[in-house]
Amino acid sequence: MVLPIWPGPTMLAEGYGRTPTSPVIRTTMESGRSRTRRRFRVFPIAVQGSFHLTDHQYLQCTEFVEQTLNGWASPFLLTLRDSRGVRQVRAQFLAPATETLVSPTGLWRWDAQLETLNIY
Template identity: 30%
Template sequence: MIQYPKELPSPLREGYGFTPVSPLLRTKTQTGRAIQRRKYSSVPTEAAVSWVFNSSEAQLFESWFEEVLISGSKWFECELRTPQGLMPYRARFIDIYSGPKLFGVDHWRFTADFELFERPILLGGWAVYAPEFIAGMNIFDIAMNFDWPEFQEHQQPLLTESGQQLLTEAGEVILV
């Protein structure tokens, strides 16, 4: 997979955002109501991005777009910030970028729209089976990293109700 050049900065926050493509099919009926269903289970998301490059970064960006991505037609992997955090996504340019536009003394502004191969959402049943973990994930993360047993100074063996130590399958004592 082609990689976004590590020598180039990430997109700016200004104007940065996502627009998912609708997976729905809606059909109006004669009664005035509509029937709606999911037409696709996997749809792309469009991302609006912009950059400010110095002259050498601008040259690299334009050359990479033309020669590596073959005028922007190839898919590539780049790190983008979404509600999931900063993660790698498979993307391609929807059309040619806009720019370069002179910005300041020796910087150049570029804007473009990406197509992300998949919607950047949390999958795996979390919203169905454990929505409270999603809603409280920041608290959970802090609690687990602060109170995790391996980081406590004085660990005690985990005991059953009868006072016996619990062991792993390998015969090691479980400490808490």
């Protein structure tokens, strides 16, 4: 399956945060120590950040999420800057972004929560 590519700018580090999911699971045994094992190799990471959009980018991104992503539901490819540098990840919105008009000249800010997976 070919994933659509995010048409807007790279997610900004302003307000950026990430919450990794633990890749290990512990099983309590009847006797002795608990057993710890790896649950999966590639694990989802919840990411919070902002997109700053011009009026044109705002219209482009709104159309993208409503039509291409089936109303914020489908996964897509996103260029993301984090501790590993700038890279492309598989992303999916956890909820619709909060849209704020920052400037009367047409600058928008989308605060978004995404779930990402690394692409190797």
